[in-house]
Amino acid sequence: MNMSLDIDSVLQKLKEILPGEKEFIGLHEPCFGGNEWAYVKECLDTGWVSSAGKYVEKFESMLAEYTGAQKAVAVVNGTAALHICLKLAGVDCGDEVIIPSLTFVATANAVMYCGAVPHFADVEESTLGLDPSKLADYLKEIAEKRDGICHNRLTGRAIKAVVPMHTFGHPVDLEPLLEVCRQFGLELVEDAAESLGSFYKGRHTGTFGRLSAISFNGNKTITTGGGGIILTNDEELAKKAKHMTTTAKVPHRWAFNHDMVGYNYRMPNLNAALGCAQMEQLPDFLRKKRDLAQKYQALFTGIHGVQVFREPAFAVSNYWLNALIIDEEFVAQRDELLEATNAVGIQTRPVWTLMHRLPMYHQCPRMNLSVSEKLEQRIINVPSSVIMCELK
Numbered sequence: 001m002n003m004s005l006d007i008d009s010v011l012q013k014l015k016e017i018l019p020g021e022k023e024f025i026g027l028h029e030p031c032f033g034g035n036e037w038a039y040v041k042e043c044l045d046t047g048w049v050s051s052a053g054k055y056v057e058k059f060e061s062m063l064a065e066y067t068g069a070q071k072a073v074a075v076v077n078g079t080a081a082l083h084i085c086l087k088l089a090g091v092d093c094g095d096e097v098i099i100p101s102l103t104f105v106a107t108a109n110a111v112m113y114c115g116a117v118p119h120f121a122d123v124e125e126s127t128l129g130l131d132p133s134k135l136a137d138y139l140k141e142i143a144e145k146r147d148g149i150c151h152n153r154l155t156g157r158a159i160k161a162v163v164p165m166h167t168f169g170h171p172v173d174l175e176p177l178l179e180v181c182r183q184f185g186l187e188l189v190e191d192a193a194e195s196l197g198s199f200y201k202g203r204h205t206g207t208f209g210r211l212s213a214i215s216f217n218g219n220k221t222i223t224t225g226g227g228g229i230i231l232t233n234d235e236e237l238a239k240k241a242k243h244m245t246t247t248a249k250v251p252h253r254w255a256f257n258h259d260m261v262g263y264n265y266r267m268p269n270l271n272a273a274l275g276c277a278q279m280e281q282l283p284d285f286l287r288k289k290r291d292l293a294q295k296y297q298a299l300f301t302g303i304h305g306v307q308v309f310r311e312p313a314f315a316v317s318n319y320w321l322n323a324l325i326i327d328e329e330f331v332a333q334r335d336e337l338l339e340a341t342n343a344v345g346i347q348t349r350p351v352w353t354l355m356h357r358l359p360m361y362h363q364c365p366r367m368n369l370s371v372s373e374k375l376e377q378r379i380i381n382v383p384s385s386v387i388m389c390e391l392k
């Protein structure tokens with residue numbers, strides 16, 4: 001019976017997978033191996049760097065084609081994309097929105113930008129994402145539909161939407177979650193920030209909700225420096241999204257008229273140029289990331305006390321960030337493992353602090369979050385860059 005986690009052998013395994021000649025390996029470093037220089041140079045040479053230019057439209061159509069969404073609207077970052085998605089889904093001041101407590105802070109922030117209140121729900125261990133049956137049981141207890149709108153009986157507020165997040169790229173169990181939304185009259189808005197290249201039962205994540213958001217931040221599967229995109233199958237919503245994110249300017253040759261309070265959220269052409277070059281390499285990136293995930297899985301088979309998280313059976317995941325899951329009995333050694341790896345230049349980190357522990361979200365409504373609270377102690381993210389497959 002092992003009484004403790006063998007930190008040295010975990011470290012040994014990580015060193016095996018990592019390129020020895022590098023002194024530091026980050027969690028997720030970008031990879032620019034294609035037409036990035038050529039496309040960006042073209043923007044500079046022609047002067048089309050900012051709010052207009054051919055790359056924005058090209059990037060949008062590449063994303064629509066790849067994901068199978070009817071429309072894609074490129075914006076400055078994933079958080080802005082999520083903000084607009086929520087507004088278009090009808091989230092207003094004083095509403096509540098169900099989100100996982102186990103997520104990056106942007107999910108909760110986007111809800112607050114609408115003047116709404118995040119309402120935290122628990123995740124399941126098999127997906128690291130929202131647990132549909134726990135949510136259904138909870139809503140039966142605390143919610144009721146009045147005039148077609150779901151209301152929280154405890155707070156009196158309307159609950160407008162559910163925002164699942166596909167953690168580390170692994171798809172949430174979307175079918176039962178959609179059923180819960182149908183039953184309670186809730187909009188499904190996907191935070192697909194991390195899941196470009198991840199599929200649920202053969203269909204791309206971010207195409208199940210009426211609206212969804214993807215991020216192209218520097219540490220995501222592909223990057224535009226900073227950037228995001230809104231996906232939808234609804235042409236009207238796509239038009240509204242474009243309008244709202246371009247200061248709500250009414251098109252005219254010289255007049256500056258605006259018909260609502262809009263946002264300056266457009267993606268600049270420079271960033272879209274980078275994005276087009278990255279999209280061309282996405283299939284290659286995904287192959288390499290899958291390869292890396294399989295290496296991790298093979299190496300850690302037989303190491304007592306840690307598992308490498310695997311995609312759920314119904315999914316093909318992009319394996320954006322690989323995660324070690326420490327057995328519950330060894331959680332006391334988590335920080336020791338974080339110390340040991342970071343000390344030798346292998347960047348690792350625990351999962352985000354749960355949203356309901358953050359000072360600004362401490363008072364928000366929430367269900368029992370026992371699974372999230374356990375997972376918070378057990379997850380360690382390990383280096384997952386595409387370049388790691390090329391260095392060996």
Ligand SMILES: *Cc1c(COP(=O)(O)O)cnc(C)c1O
Pocket residue numbers: 077078079080103104106107165191193194215216217226227228
């Ligand atoms: C990265 C990320 C975002 C936000 O994307 P930005 O482009 O950084 O604004 C939102 N939600 C989740 C879960 C993310 O990982």
